[in-house]
Amino acid sequence: MKCVVCHGENVEVREVKESIEVGSDLLHVTVSTPVCQTCGERYYDRKTMRYLESVEAEVKAGRGNVKQVGKLLAYG
Numbered sequence: 001m002k003c004v005v006c007h008g009e010n011v012e013v014r015e016v017k018e019s020i021e022v023g024s025d026l027l028h029v030t031v032s033t034p035v036c037q038t039c040g041e042r043y044y045d046r047k048t049m050r051y052l053e054s055v056e057a058e059v060k061a062g063r064g065n066v067k068q069v070g071k072l073l074a075y076g
């Protein structure tokens with residue numbers, strides 16, 4: 001597969017952390033998705049998009065297997 005952003009040929013499936021804002025918290029969701037190794041563009045298929053949306057809805061409703069792994073910091 002060719003990257004539509006940089007036209008590079010080096011697109012490989014990788015595990016990436018997608019960040020979703022939940023109020024003032026940040027939720028990291030690990031997904032496997034094709035990533036351009038040249039420019040970093042991620043290519044989410046429909047199934048992965050739906051998965052991310054369902055995780056977001058679940059966590060916003062106060063459910064889901066969530067653990068705290070860090071703090072969200074703001075400067076200034």
Ligand SMILES: [Zn+2]
Pocket residue numbers: 003004005006007008036037038039040041
């Ligand atoms: Zn690219």
